[in-house]
Amino acid sequence: MSTSTSEAFAEKLKKRKTDGMISAWIGIPDPLLANFFAQEPFDAVVIDLQHGMWDIASAATAIGQVRLAGKPAVARIPVGDFASASRLLDAGASGIIAPMINSASDAEQFVKATKYLPLGERSWGPALALNYNGLSPDAYLKSANQLTVTIAMVETRAALEAIDEILAVDGIDGIFIGPSDLSIALSDGAALAPNSAEIDRVMAQALERCQHHGKFICAFGSDGVRAGQLLKLGFHFVIAGGDSAQLRAGARAAITTARETAAGGSTKQA
Numbered sequence: 001m002s003t004s005t006s007e008a009f010a011e012k013l014k015k016r017k018t019d020g021m022i023s024a025w026i027g028i029p030d031p032l033l034a035n036f037f038a039q040e041p042f043d044a045v046v047i048d049l050q051h052g053m054w055d056i057a058s059a060a061t062a063i064g065q066v067r068l069a070g071k072p073a074v075a076r077i078p079v080g081d082f083a084s085a086s087r088l089l090d091a092g093a094s095g096i097i098a099p100m101i102n103s104a105s106d107a108e109q110f111v112k113a114t115k116y117l118p119l120g121e122r123s124w125g126p127a128l129a130l131n132y133n134g135l136s137p138d139a140y141l142k143s144a145n146q147l148t149v150t151i152a153m154v155e156t157r158a159a160l161e162a163i164d165e166i167l168a169v170d171g172i173d174g175i176f177i178g179p180s181d182l183s184i185a186l187s188d189g190a191a192l193a194p195n196s197a198e199i200d201r202v203m204a205q206a207l208e209r210c211q212h213h214g215k216f217i218c219a220f221g222s223d224g225v226r227a228g229q230l231l232k233l234g235f236h237f238v239i240a241g242g243d244s245a246q247l248r249a250g251a252r253a254a255i256t257t258a259r260e261t262a263a264g265g266s267t268k269q270a
């Protein structure tokens with residue numbers, strides 16, 4: 001169940017053999033919420049430790065809840081918190097997203113924490129990961145670098161300038177565009193415009209650089225429409241809004257339907 005799905009996930013992304021994955025994105029720090037989102041037809045669930053309010057123990061439990069639901073779990077770490085990156089892999093995450101990777105040197109530090117030798121210097125201790133994937137310690141040591149993905153966020157001017165160097169780092173499997181921070185960076189702090197034409201242009205250029213380097217590309221989409229546009233562009237892994245937005249939209253839709261039905265308008269089931 002969860003084992004093969006979670007392990008196949010990294011392989012599919014690395015080979016870019018996917019029609020485009022859509023992942024949940026969970027910031028509300030409740031492992032059971034992660035389990036509920038994993039029941040929906042998402043291809044993965046991201047646990048966001050950067051802007052979400054997770055601590056490491058609740059995030060580890062959430063990863064278990066996602067795997068219990070048969071889905072791969074990915075974790076986004078806080079800026080520069082590479083120590084947590086290896087702990088979250090130990091807890092069974094199939095991938096780590098690191099924000100604000102601005103140079104080849106940042107990317108190398110990130111790889112050090114997430115890949116075993118010879119690619120990096122990940123330290124040994126994958127107790128929960130072994131419980132979920134059923135591999136022997138030796139088999140896990142030999143395969144973990146392939147079975148997990150190390151994803152660098154590109155969301156600053158410096159990162160855009162260094163994108164080829166970041167993509168060239170052995171062990172960086174793909175990049176993730178953060179359109180909100182990128183829009184703030186490109187406007188020198190004047191605007192939050194993650195869906196602007198300028199961001200679209202940068203997204204297309206980043207996709208082209210990833211194709212050149214044979215690596216995959218992911219991005220945050222604020223809703224389903226934006227996620228669909230990114231998939232159409234050729235992105236391999238996208239977000240269709242975070243948990244709080246999706247929960248509130250669902251609640252709003254139910255209230256609107258109830259009011260319309262009570263008023264004798266639409267009787268359509270939600």
Ligand code: 3PY
Nearest residue numbers: 178179180181182220
């Ligand atoms: C961004 O858009 O900056 C992100 O980091 C997505 O959450």
Ligand code: MG
Nearest residue numbers: 099155178181
């Ligand atoms: Mg960001």
